[in-house]
Amino acid sequence: MMKIKATALLAALALAASAASIVPATAGHNGCEAMHALDPDHDGTMDWHEARRAAKHLFYALDPDKDGTLDLREVSGRVGILSFARFNPDRDRTLDMHEFLELVKYRFERANRDNDGTIDCRELNRLAGLRLLRVLQ
Ligand SMILES: [Ca+2]
Ligand SMILES: [Ca+2]
Ligand SMILES: [Ca+2]
Numbered sequence: 001m002m003k004i005k006a007t008a009l010l011a012a013l014a015l016a017a018s019a020a021s022i023v024p025a026t027a028g029h030n031g032c033e034a035m036h037a038l039d040p041d042h043d044g045t046m047d048w049h050e051a052r053r054a055a056k057h058l059f060y061a062l063d064p065d066k067d068g069t070l071d072l073r074e075v076s077g078r079v080g081i082l083s084f085a086r087f088n089p090d091r092d093r094t095l096d097m098h099e100f101l102e103l104v105k106y107r108f109e110r111a112n113r114d115n116d117g118t119i120d121c122r123e124l125n126r127l128a129g130l131r132l133l134r135v136l137q
Pocket of ligand 3: 112113114115116117118119120123
């Protein structure tokens with residue numbers, strides 16, 4: 001009886017663990033899956049050139065009025081108010097392309113833990129990598 005209970009408990013735990021590992025993927029936070037779109041030369045990593053390209057693409061997508069700037073509302077869920085203020089040195093309430101790319105570059109460098117100039121999917125899956133991902137796609 002005890003043995004059956006323990007087995008059932010283990011099965012439940014295993015199920016919970018696999019469910020937990022599935023959640024980030026379905027929520028779009030799986031760095032390794034995201035890497036496909038961010039690695040057009042298919043060398044398995046994202047260099048700054050590739051990240052910059054994705055970031056510029058996102059900038060245009062988030063700027064539907066095409067005024068060349070992003071306000072706090074347009075980057076909500078991607079850039080917090082403190083980051084926004086930090087990368088908006090001219091305090092004009094918007095991020096222009098240059099300011100936005102400075103922010104992305106900062107997150108890129110934070111995410112690149114081994115300092116090898118590229119982001120691999122393991123790095124992308126860490127917290128700093130997910131923060132970077134939010135300003136890339
Ligand atoms: Ca690449
Ligand atoms: Ca600005
Ligand atoms: Ca790296």
